Amino acid sequence: MLEQYKEAIEKSNIISKTDVNGIITFVNEEFCKISGYSKEELLGKNHNIVRHPDVATSVFKKLWETIKAKKTYKTTVKNRAKDGRTFYVNTTVIPILDKQNNIEEFVAIRYDVTKEVFYKKSLEQKEKELQELNENLEKRVQEKTQELKELNETLELRVQEEIAKNEQKQKVMFWQSRLASLGEMLANIAHQWRQPLTELSLTLFSLKKAALNNEEEEVQSLYDESKAIIQNMSTTIDDFTNFFKPTKQKNYFKIADSINESLNILEKIIIKEMISVHTEFEDVEILGISNELTQVIINLIQNSKDAFLQSSVLIKEIHIRVKKEKDFALIEFSDNAGGIKEKEIYKIFEPYFTTKHSSSGTGLGLFMSRMICEQGLNGSIDVKSKNGSTTFSIKIPLQNREKR
Numbered sequence: 001m002l003e004q005y006k007e008a009i010e011k012s013n014i015i016s017k018t019d020v021n022g023i024i025t026f027v028n029e030e031f032c033k034i035s036g037y038s039k040e041e042l043l044g045k046n047h048n049i050v051r052h053p054d055v056a057t058s059v060f061k062k063l064w065e066t067i068k069a070k071k072t073y074k075t076t077v078k079n080r081a082k083d084g085r086t087f088y089v090n091t092t093v094i095p096i097l098d099k100q101n102n103i104e105e106f107v108a109i110r111y112d113v114t115k116e117v118f119y120k121k122s123l124e125q126k127e128k129e130l131q132e133l134n135e136n137l138e139k140r141v142q143e144k145t146q147e148l149k150e151l152n153e154t155l156e157l158r159v160q161e162e163i164a165k166n167e168q169k170q171k172v173m174f175w176q177s178r179l180a181s182l183g184e185m186l187a188n189i190a191h192q193w194r195q196p197l198t199e200l201s202l203t204l205f206s207l208k209k210a211a212l213n214n215e216e217e218e219v220q221s222l223y224d225e226s227k228a229i230i231q232n233m234s235t236t237i238d239d240f241t242n243f244f245k246p247t248k249q250k251n252y253f254k255i256a257d258s259i260n261e262s263l264n265i266l267e268k269i270i271i272k273e274m275i276s277v278h279t280e281f282e283d284v285e286i287l288g289i290s291n292e293l294t295q296v297i298i299n300l301i302q303n304s305k306d307a308f309l310q311s312s313v314l315i316k317e318i319h320i321r322v323k324k325e326k327d328f329a330l331i332e333f334s335d336n337a338g339g340i341k342e343k344e345i346y347k348i349f350e351p352y353f354t355t356k357h358s359s360s361g362t363g364l365g366l367f368m369s370r371m372i373c374e375q376g377l378n379g380s381i382d383v384k385s386k387n388g389s390t391t392f393s394i395k396i397p398l399q400n401r402e403k404r
Contacts (some may be wrong), residue, residue, distance in 0.1 A: 014089060014110040020103055022047045034089070034112060036082035047108075052080040063093065067106055070095050076113060088117040116214075123211055126223050137230050200226060252399075253290040255322045255329060256281040261290070262297035273305055275316040282322055284329045287399045288377045296372050296381075297333070299365040300392055304335040307390075311338030327398050328379075334391040345385055 014034055017026035027042050035042070035050050042049065051060075055078050066073040073093040081087055089110035098104045203226050210218040256279075263270070263277060270277060301318065308316045313336060321332040340348065349370045373381040379396035 014112065016042075016047070016108050016110075018047050018106050018108075020105065022106075024049075025105065031110075034081065034087055035079070036085070041082075050079045050081070052078045052086060054078060067093050067095050068103070070097065070101075070103065076117070077110075087112065087114045089113060119214060119216055122216075123219065126219070130223065130226060133227060133230050200230065250287055250289060252285045252287055255284050255286060255293070255331060255396075258290045258293040259297050259320060259322070259331075262294045262301065265294075266298060266301055269305060270301070273308065273316065275305065275308065275318060277301075277318045277320065280319075280321045280323075282324055284322055284324055284398075286329050286377065286396050288396070292372045292376045296369040296394070299369050300333050303365065304337050304390075307335065307337035313337055324398070325395075329396045329398055331394040331396070332391055333394070334389055336389050339388045339390050340383070340385040342385075345383060348383065349381075 013028075014030040015026075015028045016024060016031050018024050024042050024045050024047055027039055032039060032042070037049070048060075059075075063073050063075075072095070073091075075091055077089055077091045079087055079089060090113050091108055091110045093106055093108045095103050096105045096107055203222055207219060207222040207226065210222060259279070259281070263279075297320075304316075304318055315336075317336050319332070319334045321330075323330050349366050370381050373379045373394055373396070377396045379394060382393045382395075384391050384393070
């Protein structure tokens with residue numbers, strides 16, 4: 001029976017014996033497998049044949065002090081195999097004493113923990129990266145918040161300058177609407193961040209649970225998912241910041257890019273309200289300010305969203321088309337939100353006119369959109385409504401660059 005116990009221990013553990021000077025006198029098959037050496041290469045050699053150069057000398061000094069004092073020594077050891085591969089073993093070194101209580105030899109019993117050690121190091125590295133991502137995100141949020149604050153102050157200054165230069169009622173209302181849009185956008189930022197923050201919290205909880213269960217693939221998947229959520233939150237801040245950059249320099253830009261920006265900004269609302277947006281774009285460039293056209297499209301989408309709610313439409317669809325028509329770029333925006341009454345359609349571009357409840361509309365959105373189309377883009381905006389469908393047509397003259 002003693003032989004059976006001995007065989008069971010040797011087959012389930014990594015075992016070696018050395019004399020009092022550390023010269024190997026016995027190794028089992030498991031020791032040869034993990035070290036890559038044969039028994040012939042190990043027997044008669046100093047046990048430091050598998051020592052890893054990264055391990056400090058002080059560690060081995062403590063080992064010898066302990067076992068020479070006839071005490072058992074336990075630790076996790078980093079070793080190096082014959083082919084240079086690193087492996088880790090939980091090691092117990094036991095001094096064997098003769099009848100005179102003198103040390104006769106040392107027996108070391110080990111078991112392989114290489115996977116656990118590498119997994120732990122990988123997990124620690126990912127936790128460090130996640131912490132750095134979190135710190136960077138907090139920094140970016142602070143920076144972008146400051147930028148938004150500065151942009152708000154800039155907008156207020158521009159309002160004051162415009163009022164001082166020109167007391168015309170239309171321009172005053174234009175800037176009032178612009179500032180109102182800023183408030184709406186800040187509210188949208190808060191709204192759009194609630195869901196990803198909840199998702200991030202749940203993902204991190206799952207990440208911790210998977211780590212405790214040593215589920216390496218699940219940890220990697222959840223780690224990548226956390227990074228994606230954080231990146232999307234950062235992109236949301238960038239989208240809103242770009243929208244409110246206080247530039248008045250006109251440049252050539254693609255209409256499709258400006259429309260896509262508005263769709264990105266309102267993506268959460270579009271998904272939440274289950275609105276299907278269909279786009280058909282020709283490659284058309286115009287001269288103007290991209291984020292002003294973006295605001296026009298945002299106004300139209302928000303109006304459609306409100307109209308869908310008022311008319312209780314089940315299948316909500318918006319179609320946006322861009323094409324060239326002679327010397328003009330034509331943008332057609334249509335929805336199936338129930339249409340506009342004939343007696344109201346002639347008033348919708350007037351300031352402060354709205355078909356919405358006073359708590360959800362100022363009546364400045366379409367007025368401002370007309371000003372942008374006429375004064376900012378030198379074009380026009382028109383509307384037609386029939387059979388429950390409304391279509392806004394925006395015509396913008398093409399400059400020489402586009403004509404060529």
